Amino acid sequence: MIGVPPPGYDPSGPQSTTTLPVGGSMTVRAYVRELVRRHRRAFTVLVVVNTLAVTASMVGPYLLGGLVEDLAAGQRDLPLGWTVTVFAFALVVQTYFVRQVRIRGAVLGEHMLADLREDFLVRSVQLPPGILERAGTGDLLSRITTDIDRLADAMREAVPQLAIGVVWVGLLLGALTITAPPLALAALIALPVLMVGCRWYFRRAPGAYRAEAAGYAAVAAALAETVDAGRTVESHRLGARRVALSDRRVGEWTAWERYTLWLRTILFPTVNLSNVLILGGVLVLGGVFVLQGWITVGQLTTGALLAQMLFEPVGLILRWYDELQVAQVSLARLVGVREIEPEDGEDHVAPDGRDMRADTVRFGYHESVDVLHGVSLAVPSGTRIALVGPSGAGKSTLGRLLAGIYAPRSGDITLGGAELTRMPAERVRSHVTLVNQEHHVFVGSLRDNLLLARTDADDHELWSALRAVGGEGWARGLSDGLDSEVGSGGQAVTPAQAQQVALARLVLADPHTLVLDEATSLLDPRAARHLERSLAQVLEGRTVIAIAHRLHTAHDADVIAVVEEGRISELGSHEALVREGGPYAALWRSWHG
Template sequence: MIGVAPPAYDPAAPTTAHTLPVGAPATVRAYVGELFRRHRRAFLLLIMVNTVAVVASMVGPYLLGGLVERVSENADELHLRRTLALFVVALLVQAVFVRQLRLRGAVLGERMLADLREDFLVRSVGLPPGVLERAGTGDLLSRITTDIDRLANAMREAVPQLAIGVVWAALLIGGLVVTAPPLAPAVLLAVPLLVVGCRWYFRRAPSAYRSEAAGYAAVAAALAETVDAGRTVEAHRLGGRRVELSELRVRQWTAWERYTLWLRSVLFPVVNLTHTTVLCSVLMVGGVLALNGWIDVGQLTTGALIAQMLVEPVGLILRWYDELQVAQVSLARLVGVRDIEPDAGDGALTPAGRDIRADRVRFGYREGVDVLHQVSLSVAPGTRVALVGPSGAGKSTLGRLLAGIYAPREGAITLGGAELSRMPAERVRSHVALVNQEHHVFVGSLRDNLLLARTDARDAELWAALGAVDADAWARALAEGLDTEVGSGGFALTPAQAQQIALARLVLADPHTLVLDEATSLLDPRAARHLERSLARVLEGRTVVAIAHRLHTAHDADVIAVVENGRISELGSHDDLVAANGAYAALWRSWHG
């Protein structure tokens, strides 16, 4: 059988993008086994119901074979009434159990799909933040939307139907062996054709479906990036280039779609030919056996009907097994997060103090390309440190390292002598918090949004936190106060109000060390200055590492670290650095006039 080559590799395809891993076969098998163990009772009940339905379906061919045999022998009594009554009873039993089969199969599929969604969400939320940041939104969104949608059909129907088809085919073959043993080998004549066709198909299908899924993820990533950076694209007139990139990704994806469709267009005619071969072989072999008196006409009739009935379960198995090829790829992408080592850290590590130290730290987002080079910094408890410097110098990266979001490639970041990268994420968050210009308001009440930081906080504490960030005035003006619905579909918050909610969460969380990365960037300079002064009262006695381009933040800091080209070039107080007439002094003069 001559095949076509898969779509050629396109050198323009992304090769350096960080994505979440795809689950190894062992991981997928382990997860499937886990699902079966969770729902083993439902599976056993499904098989039992299926068995009764299949046995009831074979009563008709058996009765018809007996009737044909009596007619061929010119029997005096055909027992038509008894035969008809038994056939009606068998038909009713089959109808009842088929209904139960479909119902229980659908319920089982929905339960497994719910488990899968919950497992993926729980595991994704528990991933180290750095892993998700590197993967980006496109890959994650394509998994939780497209892959879940593809798995929905498989979980609801493919898995139950495949189990039904296997049991159905096995019982029919068993029934053929019992009722007409000489005809059973005739069914095997079609097996080589089916094996060759399926082997050809299934050797190509898995990799093709994986490439198809990856192609769609690339499309989603390109579109999400373009939408997220819409203003930048428009400002720099990059619309044409982004459209070209999106069209390229769509062409690559549709090429794999056409290839997988072509694979199916070869498989299905082979399956139809197999069905015809089974029926013809049974009739021809059975005819020879009947003419020679080795089987009777009734056995030939029963065998031919059972062979014809085999068409449906075999087609069912192949159809849903093909569906599972698509689902297997999506499942591998969803359970791939299980191959990422959990951010468990060393539970025995407990900070012996509140001082933070960076010791000869190197870090880069890509292999062999460092963003930070041999950076050392010591932050004493209660100190306010400002990280300043030009854009792209590494300020935000250093801040994320100090907050425990990333682990250094070389060197160490310690809190009270304990390495942050070896501590459990929950323990790190109880000591150090990062607040940046990115914030999110969840759909729900204002109270629920604040309680995310501390679930046991009382209303008085919530109002105090809002007051600390100058948000209590507009919050008290809301129609329902803390019970006002905010977020999509609720009260529309301005960017500044949403940022104040994020800062109020910070007040409630009450960590002893804060990393503020442009935390007031969405406020106008006067409002930002006022908010920072109000927040300063709340932050009294805490360690603060502030990353900002507004140099008034640096002016108020105890220590200023000037970051240039991934290195700390200057370190000292505002007055000392201005007097030194170096890089900071130049920045101060250009900003202050």
């Protein structure tokens, strides 16, 4: 049924369980106050300009009321020429200031929207990578697309228009009170109806809009996951199941869409009824007041016109306040990242040395389901260690733990005696860098893509970094060299070249500890071997933890750790492990046929 919320409705809170939090009311209010403080001058100018516009709009009712008063008094020589002149001048002034209100309101909205986008981007990129990975693509994607789009109209229109409407209503009620105090009381007859209708609506709307936004995020997540894993879906014949999941998510989302639409079909007639009551109350009670001699006919005329002028700002407030209900949900989802606090115990500890150690580490992506089971591993400074093993054994998970992206469920991972989980993310990144098989070339010049790693690098250092990873040849072949536009819409960059760009960033970042998670997987074996030999000079003296299925990487390592079923089953050099004839020896024989 349309008037019944979908199952699981809770008007007090969000309707989805996303990893990234949804900001609470205190967080949202604090951010709104911050925005107002940033733009208080523009808000003040907007209010002043709007006050002048509304004041000019009230000249007409007062002039007409004066004429009616003169006619009621029996005057026949009316000052029509003066009245028309003043009215025309007031109309010109009103037109000018209304235009200023619209322009300044739109500019203010754009500035606030720009601040919001920048704040969200800055805060998001400061989050630990592990949090973003667990959040998944759907939730994050819906926040930076749908929620931003919904907020765009609110910031451009709703916030300025709401401020305009509040000032407008206040001035009209003030003018009505000054003109004829009894009529101001008559205008309040509609207040109970308006309050009851709005209270009914706004008790249900926020939670419904939150559920609607969460439903869209779930749809985006299902579609993004299906597209990203398209080959897996086809190979396992999961198409029908994924389509059914998408249909269910779309159905849940549209159910909330219908429910919020039904809520609006109750609110808007209530607003229309209140408008009728305002004007009817002023005319009926005003007529009684005139008959009783409490007010004059001219006061009633001016009061009725002012009361009718209340329709537009009241409707403006409610219409844009309803829009803000949608925007508030999107704003809460965007500022929710501010509620992500550092891990408990995080402080400014500094490592005393470069030795890395994992001590009886347990970790799992889901509660009570461990991927790693009591793993211990010592990585002395300058050691090249290779993690090998079958797919799904936990190699990449262990690499991410050693890179400080994930925190262990139990046990410790230390760098120079300092726990990685107690160090700020920025400090961890200055010591340990992860390069995995997913590489991104941003829209912009090749130079800008490389400068992401170190903004003060000069051209000589950029070319040296590309040369170290075997990317200098194709880079010099680009039309504008380092200034060539790459990425979406620019010159095409192959996956292998994107991988070389990522590795060049690694050379420029110059960390002392590297975690390479199949960093050369997109290159053919011969090119990968050549690249790894070139990198050997760059990596000299650094601690390198390499995760790869290609065992020639393990052959060159100082120590090999064989990971099986979340445990390290073997540890030693290539020659020693081959002699032992264990799992690594079997992998080596299989690799060489």
